[in-house]
Amino acid sequence: MQNEVRVERDSNGRYLAVSREIDASAERVWDVLTDTACWPEWGPSVWAVECADRTIRLGSSGRIKTPFGLELPFEITTYDEFYWSWDVAGLPATGHRVEELADRNGCRVVFSLPLFAVGYVPVCQRALSRIDRLADEGI
DSSP states (O other): OOEEEEEEEETTEEEEEEEEEESSOHHHHHHHHHBTTTHHHHOTTOSEEEESOSBOOTTOEEEEEOTTSOEEEEEEEEEETTEEEEEETTEEEEEEEEEEOSSSSOEEEEEEEOGGGGGGHHHHHHHHHHHHHHHHHTO
């Protein structure tokens, strides 16, 4: 599958949407996205996670360790059906959305980023490839 990058708009304005269709159920992919033990497996900017909640929920908080050795606090600020977003170091970071595909089995994973974060697009693309692999392996 190939990644796609688009500019989209919602009630908060325009943002970058980095997405990929995955041949796995939305539920399976959602499990990968919300299981903090999986984050270092798919997130290139996350080497380790400390969080009391293995499966995130609204208000979950903890610390991530980055490849640069920085430890940054995070908090899950939005959590709805197949969507979550977080603040990292007190700043709004990526949104994570899973959409079921109507025309075939599988789903689409979408990361939303502010327009100024265009430099983070390759990191999101790498993460989407890893999520695809993890969902396929059933991890």
